[in-house]
Amino acid sequence: MYLKEFDKQQLATLRQWCGEARHVVLLSHMNADGDACGSLLGMTLQLDHAAANAISISPILPNSCPRNFLWLPQSHRILSGEKERMRCEQLIAEADLIFCLDINSSSRTDFLQDALRNAKGHKVLVDHHHNPAVDEFQLIYSDPEISSTCEYVVWLSQALWGDQYFNADVARCLYTGLRTDTGGFAFSCSQPSCFEAAAQLVAFDINPADIHNHIANTFTVNRMQFYGFAISQRLEIYPSKQTALFAFSLDDQRRFGVDDEDMEGLVNYTLMMSDIQIGALLREKEGRTKISFRCKSGDVNILAQQLGGGGHTKAAGATCTMSFADTLHSVKKLLGVLNLQPVAPLSESYSHTALHQDQDKERLSNKE
Numbered sequence: 275m276y277l278k279e280f281d282k283q284q285l286a287t288l289r290q291w292c293g294e295a296r297h298v299v300l301l302s303h304m305n306a307d308g309d310a311c312g313s314l315l316g317m318t319l320q321l322d323h324a325a326a327n328a329i330s331i332s333p334i335l336p337n338s339c340p341r342n343f344l345w346l347p348q349s350h351r352i353l354s355g356e357k358e359r360m361r362c363e364q365l366i367a368e369a370d371l372i373f374c375l376d377i378n379s380s381s382r383t384d385f386l387q388d389a390l391r392n393a394k395g396h397k398v399l400v401d402h403h404h405n406p407a408v409d410e411f412q413l414i415y416s417d418p419e420i421s422s423t424c425e426y427v428v429w430l431s432q433a434l435w436g437d438q439y440f441n442a443d444v445a446r447c448l449y450t451g452l453r454t455d456t457g458g459f460a461f462s463c464s465q466p467s468c469f470e471a472a473a474q475l476v477a478f479d480i481n482p483a484d485i486h487n488h489i490a491n492t493f494t495v496n497r498m499q500f501y502g503f504a505i506s507q508r509l510e511i512y513p514s515k516q517t518a519l520f521a522f523s524l525d526d527q528r529r530f531g532v533d534d535e536d537m538e539g540l541v542n543y544t545l546m547m548s549d550i551q552i553g554a555l556l557r558e559k560e561g562r563t564k565i566s567f568r569c570k571s572g573d574v575n576i577l578a579q580q581l582g583g584g585g586h587t588k589a590a591g592a593t594c595t596m597s598f599a600d601t602l603h604s605v606k607k608l609l610g611v612l613n614l615q616p617v618a619p620l621s622e623s624y625s626h627t628a629l630h631q632d633q634d635k636e637r638l639s640n641k642e
């Protein structure tokens with residue numbers, strides 16, 4: 275049975291802060307993923323009981339809860355910094371206890387970072403990214419060896435309160451982050467503790483198949499057609515460098531009416547090819563380009579850092595304000611594929627008709 279070691283004095287302090295807090299805020303990062311939403315809500319639901327003297331408990335995301343995670347218990351409580359900036363900034367300023375989840379620094383909260391930095395309340399970090407900004411928080415629970423922030427919340431809340439505030443809703447939230455941050459228990463889960471946490475959560479009679487459907491089987495027709503276009507027309511494959519990349523201009527995205535949420539996960543398709551070790555995805559936005567890196571071996575965090583970004587060893591990202599073309603040039607240079615010719619994409623005209631014509635020709639030549 276896994277038992278994470280925690281400093282007893284720090285636990286006592288945090289337990290006391292939770293018990294005494296009048297206004298609690300929970301915050302996670304811009305463009306929240308399953309781990310951000312799951313840890314935010316999993317912690318909120320426990321604090322509903324653990325923070326017995328709290329008048330308000332406010333989970334906040336810089337932008338809204340993604341459509342994919344609106345099914346999570348109590349997701350309606352999540353406040354959107356984008357939609358209610360003044361209210362969120364005021365809540366952050368007035369909070370006497372602030373939990374920062376799945377971020378390693380205030381800057382990950384984007385336009386809320388000044389409010390967070392200036393806040394007077396106790397700040398507690400719970401996270402699994404590298405290089406936490408140690409000066410910005412009074413208590414730091416950070417471990418890059420742990421699969422997900424949701425897993426961390428499992429161990430931390432058990433150390434704080436035992437199982438008393440766990441229930442099926444909490445378990446659904448936390449299992450979601452465990453599942454999404456490990457790609458369905460495929461990566462970042464080499465520690466047995468990840469599976470032990472999952473086992474404990476499943477014991478609360480949650481339905482993993484149901485959660486899988488909520489997370490994975492959510493495509494719209496537009497999104498599916500965009501994926502077809504992406505793979506046939508916008509996937510550059512460089513076998514000699516074991517590298518593949520997608521690059522989407524604003525026009526590409528408008529043509530199919532897709533947004534960031536629709537492109538979430540597409541970068542992982544690069545690694546579905548057995549010979550590919552590193553994949554990248556570039557998305558042009560207004561005045562900037564967002565880049566995501568993934569790898570099976572090696573370290574893409576180093577690549578992302580060279581573009582001013584960061585993340586994990588196997589999954590990292592950056593945002594560049596250069597033109598889309600210049601960003602693509604820089605990324606290709608970093609990946610060592612700048613002057614290489616990618617495997618030719620399937621042509622637009624390579625349709626069913628073209629295939630039949632080829633077969634007809636073949637039949638004719640066979641006759642001769």
Ligand SMILES: [Mn+2]
Nearest residue numbers: 309376423455
């Ligand atoms: Mn995470």
